[in-house]
Amino acid sequence: MASLGLLDPYLESDALAACFAGPALVERMLAFEAALARAEGELGIIPAAAAAVIVASTREDPFDLAAIARDTRETSSPAIALVAQLTAAVAARDATAAAYVRWGSTSQDVMDSAIMLCCRAACSEVRSRGRRLDEVLAEDPDVVAHLGPAALARAMDPLAQRGVNEPVIEQALARLAASNSSAPPARTSVASDEGDKHA
Numbered sequence: 001m002a003s004l005g006l007l008d009p010y011l012e013s014d015a016l017a018a019c020f021a022g023p024a025l026v027e028r029m030l031a032f033e034a035a036l037a038r039a040e041g042e043l044g045i046i047p048a049a050a051a052a053v054i055v056a057s058t059r060e061d062p063f064d065l066a067a068i069a070r071d072t073r074e075t076s077s078p079a080i081a082l083v084a085q086l087t088a089a090v091a092a093r094d095a096t097a098a099a100y101v102r103w104g105s106t107s108q109d110v111m112d113s114a115i116m117l118c119c120r121a122a123c124s125e126v127r128s129r130g131r132r133l134d135e136v137l138a139e140d141p142d143v144v145a146h147l148g149p150a151a152l153a154r155a156m157d158p159l160a161q162r163g164v165n166e167p168v169i170e171q172a173l174a175r176l177a178a179s180n181s182s183a184p185p186a187r188t189s190v191a192s193d194e195g196d197k198h199a
Contacts, residue, residue: 019122022065028114029082030058036105045104050097054090061089079110 018024034055041051063085071081083102091098102110 013125015125016122019125020118022069024118024121025078025114026063026065026068026082028117029079029110030063030086031117032110032113033083033086033102034058036102037100040100040103046100047097050094050100053094053097054086054101057086057089057093061086063089077107077111079107079114083107083110 037046037051037054037058040046041048063082068078068081068085071084072078075081087098087101090101
């Protein structure tokens with residue numbers, strides 16, 4: 001069944017979406033496997049020769065993303081499907097080394113680490129966009145001169161935001177202005193406690 005992509009709009013751009021796409025996730029899972037094997041080899045937890053084979057396999061052997069996606073339906077984790085392919089690839093190089101793939105680790109370790117690496121890439125993209133915005137504003141100081149006082153003047157205006165099945169009124173503009181004001185306005189949210197729970 002094709003993905004409906006209902007969460008795709010939250011990723012906002014192709015560059016951010018690419019940070020969490022299948023190829024990126026597989027790349028980060030392989031990075032975890034390589035780092036794990038390298039560290040364990042250096043510490044003598046697994047044979048250094050086996051670690052070298054595992055690292056080489058993560059970098060050089062092809063991996064079938066379509067098969068990983070298909071097998072994830074049965075394994076419930078892309079990491080399990082990936083490790084199966086990695087183990088087979090390592091075994092083709094060195095049958096003994098294959099026994100040390102993902103030594104002492106779990107599929108959850110692989111997934112958590114890979115997702116955090118994807119998030120790090122996404123954060124880098126967001127910071128890059130922030131720098132570009134700073135450059136645009138630096139080129140036109142009149143924009144900052146106009147928007148700064150305007151934002152502070154409207155800082156206490158209530159701003160409607162989304163909750164789950166109900167509107168939530170929040171003084172979001174006050175928090176925005178506070179970051180640029182030496183004397184930030186007090187937060188006087190009119191959102192109900194129940195509304196906050198659903199935000």
